[in-house]
Structures are given as structure tokens and as C-alpha cells.
Amino acid sequence: MKRLVLLGAGHAHLLVLRAFAQSPPPDTELLLITPSRWQYYSGMLPGWMAGDYHMEQCRIEVAPQVAAAGGELILDSAVELDAGQSRITLASGRMVDYDWLSIDIGSSTNLGPLNGYAGQLLSVKPIDEFQGRWRRFVDNSSASGAGHLVVVGGGAAGVELAMAAANVVNHSQEGGGRVSLIAGDSGPVPGFNARLRRLATKKLERRGVTVIKQKAITRDGELTLADGTPLKSNAVIAATGAQAAPFLAQSGLSVDGEGFVRVNACHRSESHPQVFAVGDACSRIDGALNRSGVHAVRAGPVLADNLRAALAGLPPRPFRPRRYSLYLLACGDQTAIGSYGPLTFSGRWVWRLKDRIDRKFIEGFSAR
Ligand SMILES: Cc1cc2nc3c(=O)[nH]c(=O)nc-3n(C[C@H](O)[C@H](O)[C@H](O)COP(=O)(O)OP(=O)(O)OC[C@H]3O[C@@H](n4cnc5c(N)ncnc54)[C@H](O)[C@@H]3O)c2cc1C
Numbered sequence: 001m002k003r004l005v006l007l008g009a010g011h012a013h014l015l016v017l018r019a020f021a022q023s024p025p026p027d028t029e030l031l032l033i034t035p036s037r038w039q040y041y042s043g044m045l046p047g048w049m050a051g052d053y054h055m056e057q058c059r060i061e062v063a064p065q066v067a068a069a070g071g072e073l074i075l076d077s078a079v080e081l082d083a084g085q086s087r088i089t090l091a092s093g094r095m096v097d098y099d100w101l102s103i104d105i106g107s108s109t110n111l112g113p114l115n116g117y118a119g120q121l122l123s124v125k126p127i128d129e130f131q132g133r134w135r136r137f138v139d140n141s142s143a144s145g146a147g148h149l150v151v152v153g154g155g156a157a158g159v160e161l162a163m164a165a166a167n168v169v170n171h172s173q174e175g176g177g178r179v180s181l182i183a184g185d186s187g188p189v190p191g192f193n194a195r196l197r198r199l200a201t202k203k204l205e206r207r208g209v210t211v212i213k214q215k216a217i218t219r220d221g222e223l224t225l226a227d228g229t230p231l232k233s234n235a236v237i238a239a240t241g242a243q244a245a246p247f248l249a250q251s252g253l254s255v256d257g258e259g260f261v262r263v264n265a266c267h268r269s270e271s272h273p274q275v276f277a278v279g280d281a282c283s284r285i286d287g288a289l290n291r292s293g294v295h296a297v298r299a300g301p302v303l304a305d306n307l308r309a310a311l312a313g314l315p316p317r318p319f320r321p322r323r324y325s326l327y328l329l330a331c332g333d334q335t336a337i338g339s340y341g342p343l344t345f346s347g348r349w350v351w352r353l354k355d356r357i358d359r360k361f362i363e364g365f366s367a368r
Pocket residue numbers: 007008009010011012033034035036038039042043044045046076077078079104105106107124125157160161245278279280281291292293294295296328
């Protein structure tokens with residue numbers, strides 16, 4: 001009997017569990033370790049903030065997925081990994097040995113310029129903590145007014161969060177609230193084509209979000225623009241990019257300059273072949289993937305096959321991302337902007353498409 005440990009209940013691992021539920025690998029003891037009962041679906045988080053969904057519609061209960069796959073769930077988080085000894089240490093002090101390990105623990109928010117900020121900071125990851133903080137912010141706002149909410153980070157997540165937050169903040173008591181997006185020197189959604197960027201900028205304006213094309217820095221605990229202008233705010237949402245779990249860099253696994261696990265096209269560790277890694281936590285040596293939920297989802301079925309192959313002593317197969325991926329940005333007013341390769345589109349139908357795709361993903365895990 002070999003022990004396979006799935007570390008984290010990220011997108012790809014949920015799909016591995018689904019595949020194993022249909023056909024469990026023989027002679028395998030399966031463990032899944034994650035700190036939360038729930039796996040939150042980030043794509044629906046802005047919709048939840050905007051009031052389009054209840055939180056129950058945006059998350060998947062992990063225990064039934066693990067049970068259906070015949071595994072054991074450990075509600076705990078890894079704080080140490082010794083890849084040489086094939087051993088994980090959990091926050092509770094418990095140690096878990098493995099024969100095979102798959103890592104899908106996502107990333108946390110890289111606070112970078114916001115380190116040292118003394119005010120109310122709402123980091124978007126981990127999402128279970130963010131949603132609690134956002135609820136408290138909204139409750140306090142309805143009592144005392146939202147004031148000025150600043151979103152730092154001009155990527156897709158920052159843009160969606162700013163527009164979703166505008167629904168709450170701009171309508172808070174006495175109408176006194178406002179939202180600013182500190183988008184960096186290149187402005188909103190720099191990774192996308194010019195048409196999408198124009199549409200997003202126009203939409204932000206129409207949604208009452210002030211876009212500032214500068215970087216934010218923290219000085220003496222206060223938020224400041226790069227040109228020195230102070231930014232008085234009641235709360236700051238940090239959507240400032242991904243940071244690897246610190247224990248990965250000390251694990252003995254080969255990692256990139258930012259501490260993400262280096263993997264080949266089969267998502268196998270460059271240094272330790274009994275370890276696989278997917279999603280935000282990994283860094284493809286061939287540079288074929290950016291960090292997005294789309295890739296984490298698509299890698300799931302390939303990872304399931306590769307773990308099965310590894311357990312059977314067979315070679316793994318590569319995960320080749322499609323040439324184009326569909327990206328859909330929710331605008332907080334039940335419209336969305338989408339892109340697929342060179343194509344850009346927007347409107348209510350795009351939001352309905354996003355809503356259908358997102359709900360279908362969650363519903364795929366609700367029947368267990
Ligand atoms: C607001 C927002 C909107 C987004 N929208 C989109 C979108 O529309 N489309 C898209 O493609 N991408 C989107 N993204 C990006 C997307 O969230 C990530 O790329 C995606 O979640 C990565 O998935 P993952 O499986 O790697 O990790 P995650 O989904 O983050 O899952 C990680 C899992 O590991 C667990 N875990 C964490 N640490 C530990 C530990 N130490 N030990 C054990 N378990 C641990 C967590 O509890 C969780 O279960 C969005 C991001 C944000 C912030």
C-alpha cells in the first residue's frame with residue numbers, strides 16, 4: 001500500500017478527487033490536507049461582494065469530495081516540508097509521511113508595497129479570511145459610512161474587486177463613500193489587449209471608481225502615491241499579486257526566484273520526482289503557464305492521470321495549455337468584459353455566460 005498525500009484543496013485537487021471517486025487507484029492510501037472545510041471559488045468572489053451570490057453558492061465543501069474518493073481529510077495546514085525525508089509537518093505539530101505528494105496550495109497575497117501599512121488592510125488571499133474581513137467592513141460601513149476604500153493592484157482581480165466594492169461603498173449611508181483603484185504605472189489590466197483595457201477603464205469610470213495610474217507605497221504606516229501624495233483611506237484591499245508559501249523555499253524542493261515549486265510539463269518537481277505541484281503554487285520550467293484558475297482547473301484531469309500513472313510505475317504525460325483561454329471580468333452591475341485570444345466582447349450576455357460557467361463548476365461538486 002502506497003500513501004498519496006494531496007496537499008491543499010485547490011481546483012486541480014478537487015478534479016483529482018472527482019476522477020478518483022469514479023475509479024480509485026488500487027493499493028493507495030489517500031490523504032488530503034487543507035485548513036478549511038470549504039474551497040472558495042475566487043471567480044465568484046467579486047459577484048458575492050457585488051451582491052449577486054450568497055457565499056454558499058461560491059464554495060465547495062471538501063469533506064464529501066474526499067469521502068467519495070475513499071480518502072481521509074485532515075483539517076490542518078502544512079507549515080514545513082522536508083522533501084528529502086518525504087515528510088510534512090502540520091500546524092498542529094502532527095507529521096505526515098508520504099510516498100507520493102501533490103501540492104495544490106495556491107498562493108497568498110504578496111503585500112509588497114503595503115507591508116507596514118497601519119490601517120485596515122483586507123488581503124484578498126486567503127479568501128476565507130478575506131470574506132470575514134469584508135463582511136465586517138460592510139457591517140461597519142452601513143453603521144458609519146464606508147468613507148474611502150482603496151484597492152491596490154491593477155490586475156484582473158483588482159479591477160473586478162474595485163467594481164464589486166463600488167456597489168457597496170458608493171451606496172453606503174449618506175452616499176459618502178468612494179472607491180479608488182491604484183492601478184500602477186501601466187493602468188488597469190496591463191496583461192490584456194488594448195481594446196479590453198479601454199473597455200475596462202471606461203467601465204471603471206462609469207462605475208464611479210477613480211483610477212490612479214501610479215504605484216502605492218507605504219511610508220510611516222500610511223499609504224502614499226509614488227509621487228508623494230498621501231492617500232487617506234478607511235480601508236485598503238490588497239490585490240497585489242501572488243506570494244508562495246514560505247515553507248516551500250525551505251523544503252529542499254527546487255523552487256524559482258519567488259519560491260514557487262519548479263515543475264516540468266508533467267507538473268512533476270524538477271528535483272524530487274515523487275512530488276507533483278499544480279496551480280498557483282507551481283512554476284513551469286518551460287514558462288508555459290501564468291497563474292490563473294483556468295489553468296489550475298484544466299491541469300486537474302492531467303494531474304489525476306499522472307498521479308495514477310506514478311502509483312502504477314508508468315510515465316506521466318504533459319499538460320499542454322490551450323493556445324487561448326477565456327477570461328471574463330465581472331463589472332459588478334451584471335455586465336462583464338471578456339477576452340479570448342485577440343477577441344474582446346462585453347455586455348450583459350457576457351456576465352450571463354460567466355454566471356453559467358461559474359455555477360456549473362460549483363454544481364459539478366454539489367451532488368456528492
Ligand atoms: C478576486 C479574484 C478573482 C479571480 N478570478 C479569476 C477568474 O475569473 N479566472 C481565473 O482563471 N483566475 C481567477 N483568479 C485567480 C485564481 O484565484 C487563482 O489562480 C486560483 O485560485 C489558483 O488555484 P489553486 O488551485 O492554485 O489554489 P487555490 O484555489 O488558492 O486553493 C488552494 C488550496 O490550498 C489550501 N492551502 C493553502 N495553504 C495550505 C497549507 N499550508 N497547507 C494545506 N493546504 C493549504 C487552501 O485552503 C485551498 O484549499 C482570481 C483571483 C482573485 C483573487
